[in-house]
Amino acid sequence: MENQQEGPVRASGVRRRRVLIASVAGCAVLGGVLVLLPREPAEPAPPSPGASARAAVGSGVPATLPGLAELIGEREKAVRDRPGDAASWAMLGVAYAERGRRLADPAYYPRAERALRASLKARPQRNTRAVAGLAALANARRDFRAGRRWGEAALKLEPRRWTTYPLLIDAYTGLGAYRAAERTLDRLMELRSGPAVLARAAAVYRDRGRLEDAAASLADAAAGARAPVERAAYLEQAGRLAFERGDPAVALRHFREAVRLDPDQRAARAGQGRALAALGRTAQALKAYRQALAGQPCPRYTLELGELYESLGMRGEARAQYGLLRERVRSAAAGGADERLVLGRLEADHGDPAAAVRRLRAEWRRRPTPEAADALGWALHRAGKPAQALRFALRATDPERGGGLGDAVYWYHRGMIEQELNRHGAARRHLTEALRINPHFSPLHAPTARAALEALGEPPDEGVPEMDAGAG
Numbered sequence: 289m290e291n292q293q294e295g296p297v298r299a300s301g302v303r304r305r306r307v308l309i310a311s312v313a314g315c316a317v318l319g320g321v322l323v324l325l326p327r328e329p330a331e332p333a334p335p336s337p338g339a340s341a342r343a344a345v346g347s348g349v350p351a352t353l354p355g356l357a358e359l360i361g362e363r364e365k366a367v368r369d370r371p372g373d374a375a376s377w378a379m380l381g382v383a384y385a386e387r388g389r390r391l392a393d394p395a396y397y398p399r400a401e402r403a404l405r406a407s408l409k410a411r412p413q414r415n416t417r418a419v420a421g422l423a424a425l426a427n428a429r430r431d432f433r434a435g436r437r438w439g440e441a442a443l444k445l446e447p448r449r450w451t452t453y454p455l456l457i458d459a460y461t462g463l464g465a466y467r468a469a470e471r472t473l474d475r476l477m478e479l480r481s482g483p484a485v486l487a488r489a490a491a492v493y494r495d496r497g498r499l500e501d502a503a504a505s506l507a508d509a510a511a512g513a514r515a516p517v518e519r520a521a522y523l524e525q526a527g528r529l530a531f532e533r534g535d536p537a538v539a540l541r542h543f544r545e546a547v548r549l550d551p552d553q554r555a556a557r558a559g560q561g562r563a564l565a566a567l568g569r570t571a572q573a574l575k576a577y578r579q580a581l582a583g584q585p586c587p588r589y590t591l592e593l594g595e596l597y598e599s600l601g602m603r604g605e606a607r608a609q610y611g612l613l614r615e616r617v618r619s620a621a622a623g624g625a626d627e628r629l630v631l632g633r634l635e636a637d638h639g640d641p642a643a644a645v646r647r648l649r650a651e652w653r654r655r656p657t658p659e660a661a662d663a664l665g666w667a668l669h670r671a672g673k674p675a676q677a678l679r680f681a682l683r684a685t686d687p688e689r690g691g692g693l694g695d696a697v698y699w700y701h702r703g704m705i706e707q708e709l710n711r712h713g714a715a716r717r718h719l720t721e722a723l724r725i726n727p728h729f730s731p732l733h734a735p736t737a738r739a740a741l742e743a744l745g746e747p748p749d750e751g752v753p754e755m756d757a758g759a760g
Contacts, residue, residue, distance in 0.1 A: 338362050340515070345382050348451035349484050349513075350521040353552040356387045367406070377407035378417040385425040390552070392586040392616075394623025400425050401624070416445045416452075423455040430626040432462030432655060450480040454488045461495060464657035466690040470496070483509040487522050494529060497687060499694050502529055520550035527559045532694060534726040536566035554584035558592065565596055566728030587616045587630045594638070599731040610638050632663050641670035658684045658691050658698070666701045674708040681705050685718075696722040696729035700737050707740055716744045 341355030342362075351359070363380035366373055381403035388396025404425065407418035423438035436459040442452045453476035460469040473492045476485060490505035506526040513519035527542030540563035546556035561577035564570070577593040580586075594609030613634055617627040628651050635644035644667035652660045665680030681702040685691045692698040703719035706712075719741045728734055 341383070342379065344515070344518070345379065345386065346451075347484075348454060349515070349518045351383075351386065352517045352550065353387065353390060356383050356390070359383045360387065367403075372410045374407045374411035374415060375417065377403050377410060378415065378421055381407060381418065382421040382424060385421065385428050388623070389428040390554075390584070392554075392584045394429075394620045394625040397425060397429055397623040397625060414445055416442050416449060419445060420449070420452050420455060423452070423459065427455060427458045427462065429624050430462065430629075431624070432459045435459035436463060436465075448479060450476060450485075453479070454484070457488060457492065461492070462657070463655050464660075464690055466495060483512040483514075483518065483522065486512070487525060490525060490529075494532075494694070495690065497692075497694055499529065499533060503533075516549040517553075520546040520553045520556065523549070524553055524556040524559060527556060527563070531559065531562055531566070531728075532696070532726060534696075534724075534728065536563040536728055539563040540567070552583065554580045554586075557583075558586070558589040561589075561596070562592065565731045570596070570600060570731075585612075585616055587613050587620065587627045590616060591630055591634055595730065595732040598638075599735075606638075610634060629660065629663055632667060636663070636667040636670045641667055641672075645671050645673075652680075658686075658689070658695075662692070662695075662698045662701055665705065669701070669705045669708065674705050677705045678702075678709060694725060696726040697733070699725065700729065700733060703737070704740060707744065712744055713747065716741065716747060719744070 336358065337352060337355035338358030338361070341351035341359040344351035344355070345359070360380065360383045363376050363383065366376040367380060370376065381400045384396045384400035384403060388394060388400065400421070404418050404421045407421075408415055411418070419438055420442040423435050423442055426432070426434035426438055435455065439452060439456040439459050442449070443456065446452070453472055456472050457469045457476070460466070460472060469492055473489055477489065486505045486509035490502040490509065493499070493502035493505060503526070506522055506529065510519050510522040510526060513522055523542045523546040527539045527546065530536075530542060531539035540560060543556040543559040543563060546553045547560070550556075557576050557580035561573045561575075561580060564573035564576055573596060574593070577589060577596065580589055581593065590609050590613040594606045594613065597603075597606035597609060614631070617631045620627045628647055632644045632648040632651065635641065635647065645664070648660065648664040648667050652664050661680045662684035665677045665684060668674070668677035668680065681698070683689060683691070684698045685702055699718045699722035703715045703717075703722060706718060707715035719737050722729065722737055723734070723741070726734075
C-alpha cells in the first residue's frame with residue numbers, strides 16, 4: 289500500500305519540477321526575447337528646409353523662403369559640379385523664379401531664365417520641367433502671352449502632368465481668356481484633387497463672380513493643407529476674398545493666422561494693413577504695411593500705403609511712397625517684370641493722367657482684361673475724356689466678358705464716370721453697388737464714393753424723368 293501511495297506522490301513531484309523548470313526556461317527565453325526585441329523606433333528627423341522646398345516645388349505647393357534659399361544653394365553647387373545636369377538647372381531656375389516672386393525681387397528673374405535655358409541646352413528634348421519653369425517665370429513677370437506659349441508647350445510634352453495646368457490657368461486669366469481658364473480647371477480637376485487644386489479653383493470662381501464657391505474652396509484648401517506655409521498661402525487668399533466682400537474683421541483673422549503660420553507671408557501682412565485701415569486702426573495699419581514692404585517691396589502695396597497716408601492728410605509721406613513706387617517699377621522692368629498697370633493707376637490719380645492713358649492703352653492692346661479696361665477707363669476720366677472712359681468702364685463690369693462682378697473699385701469708377709456725364713440714375717446705382725460690395729474698398733476713394741452718392745441725393749419721385757445711362 290505504501291508503495292502504491294509513494295508512486296503518485298513521486299509522480300506529482302516530478303510534474304511540479306518539470307513545470308518549474310519550464311517556467312524558468314520560459315522566463316529565460318522571454319527575457320532573451322525582450323532583450324533581443326528592437327527598441328521603439330525614434331521619431332524620424334524632420335526633412336531639411338531644402339528638401340522640403342524641393343518636394344514643394346516639385347508638387348506645385350508653396351515653399352518656405354528659408355527652404356528656397358537652401359534649395360538654391362544646393363542646386364548652385366550641383367550645377368557647378370555637374371554643368372550638364374539638366375534636372376538641377378531646371379530646379380534651380382524654378383527656385384529662383386519662386387523666390388523672386390515671393391520677395392517681389394525682380395533681380396532673381398534673369399537668373400531664373402539663364403538657369404532654365406541652361407537646362408534646355410543640356411536636355412533639348414522632352415524637358416518638361418524646364419519648359420514649365422519658363423511658363424512659371426513668364427507669369428511671375430506678368431508676361432502672360434509667353435506664359436501661355438510655354439505652358440501649352442509643356443502640356444503638349446506631358447498632357448497628364450497636373451502641375452502644368454495651374455500655370456496655364458494663370459496665363460489665360462492674365463490674358464482675359466476666362467473660358468479657356470475654366471476649361472483648363474475642369475481638366476485639372478479630372479486629373480487631381482487636393483488643397484492646391486481647390487485653391488486654384490477658388491481663384492477661377494472669384495474671377496467669375498462665384499464668391500460663395502470661392503470661399504468654400506479656400507476653406508477646404510486651408511483645412512487640407514499639410515505644411516504651415518501651404519496653409520498660410522491659402523489663408524491669405526481667403527483673407528483677400530473676405531476683404532473684397534466687405535468683411536475686414538474676418539479678413540484680419542485670416543491674415544493674422546497666415547502670418548502666425550508663416551512669418552514670411554508678406555502678402556498677409558499687407559492684407560492686415562488693408563483690414564486694419566478699414567476697421568479704423570490706422571496706426572496699426574501703417575505698421576503692418578511697413579512690415580510687409582520691408583520684406584516684399586511690391587509696387588501695389590506701395591500704392592496702397594501711399595493712399596493710406598494721403599487719406600490721413602500725410603501728403604509728404606504719401607509722395608515719398610509714390611516716388612518709391614516709380615523706382616520699383618523701373619527695377620521690375622530691369623528684371624523683365626511688367627508693372628505698367630500699377631504705374632498707370634498711380635499716374636491717373638497722383639501724377640500725369642495723360643501719361644497714364646498712353647501707358648494703359650498699350651497695356652489694353654497687349655492684354656484686354658477687365659483689370660486693364662478699368663484702369664484705362666479711369667485714366668481717361670481723370671484726363672477729362674469721360675465719354676471714352678465710359679466705354680471701358682462698361683467693359684470692365686460686363687459679366688459676359690469676364691467683368692469684375694464682385695470688385696467694388698470697378699463699380700466706383702463706373703459710377704464716378706457716369707456722374708461726370710450727368711447720368712445720375714446709373715451713377716447712383718453703381719456707387720451704391722460699390723459700397724454694398726465693400727464699404728471699405730479704399731481709405732482714399734470710399735469716402736469720395738459716399739460723398740458723391742450724397743451729392744446725387746435721393747432718386748426722384750416716380751414719373752419725374754432723370755438722366756440715366758440706361759440699362760447696365
